[in-house]
Amino acid sequence: MNSGSRGRGIAPVDGLSHVRGSTDRPLVEATLPAFLAEAVRRHSQRTAAVFRAAGERWSYEQLARRVDRFAAGLLSFGLYKGDRIGIWAPNRPEWLIAQFATARVGLILVNINPAYRTAELEYALNRVGAKAIVTAQQFKTSAYVEMIRELAPELDHCRPGHLRANRLPRLRTVIQLGPDPWPGCLSFDEVMDRGGGGQRWRLNAVSEGLRPHDPINIQFTSGTTGAPKGATLTHHNIVNNAVSCARAMRLKPGEALCIPVPLYHCFGMVLGNLAAVARGVTMVFPGEGFDARETLVALEAERCTAVHGVPTMFAAMLDHPEFPRFDLSAMRTGIMAGAPCPVSLMHRVVCDMHCREITIAYGMTETSPVSFQSDVADSIERRVSTVGRIVPHVEVKVVDEAGRTTPIGARGELLTSGYSVMQSYWGDASATRASIVDGWMHTGDLATVDAEGYCRIVGRVKDMLIRGGENIYPAEIEDFLLTHPDVSTVQVFGVPDEKYGEEVCAWAVLRPGRCLTEDALREFCRERIAHYKVPRHVRFVTEMPLTATGKPQKFRMRERMIEELGMAGG
Numbered sequence: 001m002n003s004g005s006r007g008r009g010i011a012p013v014d015g016l017s018h019v020r021g022s023t024d025r026p027l028v029e030a031t032l033p034a035f036l037a038e039a040v041r042r043h044s045q046r047t048a049a050v051f052r053a054a055g056e057r058w059s060y061e062q063l064a065r066r067v068d069r070f071a072a073g074l075l076s077f078g079l080y081k082g083d084r085i086g087i088w089a090p091n092r093p094e095w096l097i098a099q100f101a102t103a104r105v106g107l108i109l110v111n112i113n114p115a116y117r118t119a120e121l122e123y124a125l126n127r128v129g130a131k132a133i134v135t136a137q138q139f140k141t142s143a144y145v146e147m148i149r150e151l152a153p154e155l156d157h158c159r160p161g162h163l164r165a166n167r168l169p170r171l172r173t174v175i176q177l178g179p180d181p182w183p184g185c186l187s188f189d190e191v192m193d194r195g196g197g198g199q200r201w202r203l204n205a206v207s208e209g210l211r212p213h214d215p216i217n218i219q220f221t222s223g224t225t226g227a228p229k230g231a232t233l234t235h236h237n238i239v240n241n242a243v244s245c246a247r248a249m250r251l252k253p254g255e256a257l258c259i260p261v262p263l264y265h266c267f268g269m270v271l272g273n274l275a276a277v278a279r280g281v282t283m284v285f286p287g288e289g290f291d292a293r294e295t296l297v298a299l300e301a302e303r304c305t306a307v308h309g310v311p312t313m314f315a316a317m318l319d320h321p322e323f324p325r326f327d328l329s330a331m332r333t334g335i336m337a338g339a340p341c342p343v344s345l346m347h348r349v350v351c352d353m354h355c356r357e358i359t360i361a362y363g364m365t366e367t368s369p370v371s372f373q374s375d376v377a378d379s380i381e382r383r384v385s386t387v388g389r390i391v392p393h394v395e396v397k398v399v400d401e402a403g404r405t406t407p408i409g410a411r412g413e414l415l416t417s418g419y420s421v422m423q424s425y426w427g428d429a430s431a432t433r434a435s436i437v438d439g440w441m442h443t444g445d446l447a448t449v450d451a452e453g454y455c456r457i458v459g460r461v462k463d464m465l466i467r468g469g470e471n472i473y474p475a476e477i478e479d480f481l482l483t484h485p486d487v488s489t490v491q492v493f494g495v496p497d498e499k500y501g502e503e504v505c506a507w508a509v510l511r512p513g514r515c516l517t518e519d520a521l522r523e524f525c526r527e528r529i530a531h532y533k534v535p536r537h538v539r540f541v542t543e544m545p546l547t548a549t550g551k552p553q554k555f556r557m558r559e560r561m562i563e564e565l566g567m568a569g570g
Contacts, residue, residue: 043280072195081106242274310469338469362387465494
């Protein structure tokens with residue numbers, strides 16, 4: 001077997017689409033608290049984090065002190081190893097503190113998508129039996145505390161930390177960011193203030209009792225059966241994936257990584273926060289959510305060398321009218337992921353943003369997340385046509401419908417094995433068994449692997465679409481739309497979109513005698529499901545195109561919508 005350039009991958013053997021990552025460097029056997037402690041030991045006075053919107057700037061030592069205060073405060077409220085604690089907030093300083101503080105005492109952090117509405121929140125918290133939640137008061141048009149109160153009106157009359165709610169039976173503690181917490185809620189600062197004395201003395205003992213293969217994070221990813229599934233990740237999963245990605249970008253101590261991607265996702269919290277900590281790099285957060293101008297300002301002001309984003313983020317920065325005035329000469333690398341990058345955009349990122357070493361990454365939440373990543377020296381053609389080569393200590397094969405490994409260049413489903421594969425879907429043994437077979441994670445993506453080990457993603461086995469980097473499973477939206485009293489049957493699929501890559505389209509058959517408008521159906525969705533799941537295109541039809549066995553033919557619906565809307569098929 002021949003190693004790939006710089007140990008990034010190993011070429012396929014025996015003419016088959018089966019590749020194994022380099023094992024030249026051993027995996028890191030560390031928990032998240034130990035991982036941060038090592039960074040503090042090496043880089044205590046280096047700047048760890050800059051939150052520009054909040055005006056906060058901390059060294060690694062200062063970050064660790066804040067983490068310990070909040071961790072000790074959590075212990076004081078009776079939260080212990082293995083308890084689940086949700087976090088529902090945009091990119092704020094408290095998110096970073098909570099990420100490491102919960103891990104410090106072995107709590108399992110449950111990432112809640114900031115776009116979730118009440119139904120999704122209720123499902124997620126109850127699915128994992130969350131005992132506590134850290135929440136912003138609101139973000140943009142989402143009033144988080146109001147939604148929690150809608151689910152738990154008992155909050156208004158309970159003592160903080162002693163909630164008993166019919167619809168959220170396991171939830172006890174609501175910790176609110178910012179001053180003036182709602183009745184029944186604790187403020188984040190109040191929990192920090194409780195983190196002194198005896199609780200602080202307990203921290204090291206608690207952390208020393210943790211093990212790298214303990215679960216530490218649950219991230220919800222929509223299921224093809226409609227219900228979101230909680231991918232359960234361990235310290236070992238996410239620490240090693242972060243180390244791998246940091247090495248691929250060749251990050252160096254003292255450099256600055258701009259993180260405009262959301263922290264609730266692996267892209268932000270693993271490839272951003274943890275990759276930075278792995279190398280003593282500064283985490284730079286331009287704002288609570290992505291804004292092109294704020295990100296450009298941060299890139300210049302903090303002399304960032306790296307930036308993460310989905311292609312639409314890079315396009316928004318490059319197309320901003322003020323782009324030419326920003327000095328981005330310090331830029332070098334970063335990760336672009338979530339959707340294919342057009343070659344014209346890649347040229348602009350390399351030339352106009354000076355990101356000559358930008359990398360492309362591919363993976364999924366269930367694999368911590370990255371399985372393939374391009375090398376900083378790969379050609380632009382490689383970066384736009386492939387997702388790079390296999391990362392260290394990961395093994396991948398492409399199989400046909402019979403489960404046989406395909407010849408090089410032949411398409412099939414991509415299967416992933418190795419340290420990065422999640423522990424399970426939380427509380428869902430059947431879904432876990434269906435997705436992980438003999439140690440192989442079935443990604444649901446169709447792929448090819450060439451003779452040099454470069455992977456191309458060519459389609460999806462699963463019925464999924466990607467809108468602006470967000471994975472959307474039509475079955476979840478279909479199940480929701482069927483709760484509308486006027487809808488008899490519905491099919492949801494993706495159609496090409498110039499801005500987002502794909503947009504959500506719904507075809508619905510109404511119940512006899514019922515009348516419904518497209519706008520009314522969208523309005524039904526808006527306060528109940530995340531905004532990116534709301535169908536942009538809605539059509540009411542009398543029947544669906546079906547196969548001879550009665551299965552809906554979504555490809556026919558997609559073709560007709562593309563023709564009707566005058567789109568290119570992509």
